[in-house]
Each structure stands twice: as C-alpha cells, then as structure tokens.
Amino acid sequence: MKRVRILIRPKKGLLDPQGRAVREMLRDQGFKVGDVVVGKVIEMEVEDSQDIKTLVEKFIVNPLIEDYEIEEP
Amino acid sequence: MRFAVCVFPGSNCDYDTYYVIRDVLEKEVEFVDHRSRDLSRYDVVVVPGGFSYGDYLRPGALAARTPLAEAIYEFSQKGKIVLGICNGFQILTELGLLPGALLPNTNMRFVCRDVRIRVENDNTKLTKKLEKGEILRIPVAHHDGRYYVPEDQLKELEKRGQILFRYVDNPNGSLSDIAGVMNREGNVFGMMPHPERASEDVMGSHDGLMLWYSLISD
Numbered sequence: 001m002k003r004v005r006i007l008i009r010p011k012k013g014l015l016d017p018q019g020r021a022v023r024e025m026l027r028d029q030g031f032k033v034g035d036v037v038v039g040k041v042i043e044m045e046v047e048d049s050q051d052i053k054t055l056v057e058k059f060i061v062n063p064l065i066e067d068y069e070i071e072e073p
Numbered sequence: 074m075r076f077a078v079c080v081f082p083g084s085n086c087d088y089d090t091y092y093v094i095r096d097v098l099e100k101e102v103e104f105v106d107h108r109s110r111d112l113s114r115y116d117v118v119v120v121p122g123g124f125s126y127g128d129y130l131r132p133g134a135l136a137a138r139t140p141l142a143e144a145i146y147e148f149s150q151k152g153k154i155v156l157g158i159c160n161g162f163q164i165l166t167e168l169g170l171l172p173g174a175l176l177p178n179t180n181m182r183f184v185c186r187d188v189r190i191r192v193e194n195d196n197t198k199l200t201k202k203l204e205k206g207e208i209l210r211i212p213v214a215h216h217d218g219r220y221y222v223p224e225d226q227l228k229e230l231e232k233r234g235q236i237l238f239r240y241v242d243n244p245n246g247s248l249s250d251i252a253g254v255m256n257r258e259g260n261v262f263g264m265m266p267h268p269e270r271a272s273e274d275v276m277g278s279h280d281g282l283m284l285w286y287s288l289i290s291d
Contacts, residue, residue, distance in 0.1 A: 064222075065174045
C-alpha cells in the first residue's frame, strides 16, 4: 500500500467565498494578506499499482470547478 | 403515469414531493431506494432536495456515484423525464446529466425564503403550461445554489433555450441569474427552487403547481 495526498482547491478565477471570508477576517485583525484560498486535503491509502489520477478525476474532484494536485511520497 | 421519488441517505424533501404527486396531482408514485438499479416501472423520476450523504465531498457528489444514480443515467438516455430539485439538481450536475455546477452561495449563508423566478423558456416538458416572462414565487432553501457554467457553455445554453428560469432577485450569486436549466435533449431538468413547497394555497403559494401539471399533460 502507498499513502497519497490529494490537494483540492477552487478553480482559479472562480469566486471562493470561504477564502474571501478568511481574508477579510485576517485583514480586520490587522494582517496584510493578499489572496486566500480555502480547499481540502484528502489522504488515502491505495494499492501500489492503483492509477490514482483516474480515481481522483472520476470520483473525487469536479474538474469544472476544482483544481487538484496529487502528492505521492 | 407513474412517478419515482429517489431516496438517498439525507434526502429530506422526499416525502413532500411524494405527497404532492400522490395527493395533489393524484398520480401513482413510489419511493426508490439508493441501492436500487431498476427504474423500469416509472415514467418520471424526481430527485428530491435534501442533504444526501451530508453534502460530503461536494453536494450531490456521493449520491451521483450510487447504483440508483447509474439507473437514473440509463433512464434518462431512453428519453424519459428526470427532474432534480435543489440537492437533486446538484446530483444531476455531478452525474453529468446537466451542464454546470452549483457552488457555495456568494454570501456563504444558507438562504431559505421565497424567491421570484422568471420563466425563460415555455416550450419544454416542464414549463409548457406557463408563459415566457411569467413570474413565479417559489421558495429556495440552500447553501450551495450558485450556478456556474463556463462562458462558452453559457452561450450554448442560451442559444439552445436550455435556461428554464432566472431569478428576479438573485439570492445566491448564480451566473446570469440562472435558477434552472435543462439538458440539450429536453428531458432532464434541474432547478434550485422547490416547486413541491409551493403546490397548495395552504403553503403560501401554488405557483409550483403548473410545473407538475406541465409534466403530466400530453
């Protein structure tokens, strides 16, 4: 088995209200912050031979609204 | 004419929808469980609102990977009518039966109130009893209702008359005020407002009734 990590974020250019809310909160606290993006992390153990890209694209992300990265150790 | 109302774990408008079909429309209707693969008994499939699978991953994402979702897909390929309401709309976009996606509301709030929607196309199986430009008052209740579709696809939708309804006062930030769409073939429909909650005067509005009547008329 191998452990993989999938990083998912809202597609570039799409309004991310969660990120915006966090950014505004930080600015209200006096921090100078630029763009903030809120996404999600999914970690899973899969068989070594598993084609993770197909699994992620078909079942985990919606490519219309999300970008993703796969981290494999 | 026999209706199916799909039931996923977390569906919560299933009984309301069932009730309107049985008691108001006086049509045959049955619940169909998410594990079922057989929709052959039915003429119309309704995917009701709710929070299937707790909206985990994305609203509708997990329901769209169930045996019943596969059956809905096959059912639609035969040209039969599928209507997704609210979470049902989200499920149908995740399933790839309807274009676009539904994102979190711009203000990050759950919006639960009556909205006014304008009929954009009155020449469909869902809207033929209505008139283009007519305004309906129907409630919405959602956190993820911001319709999004890439620019080129939006033009296609407009050109082909696939936009069914637009909000008069956009409650969620939807692109181009879109409240409901249909597929190219005109047999799969999705909308965020809840017509089943506006089908009797006692509910404060019966503006949703004409959608049901459209579906059951020849």
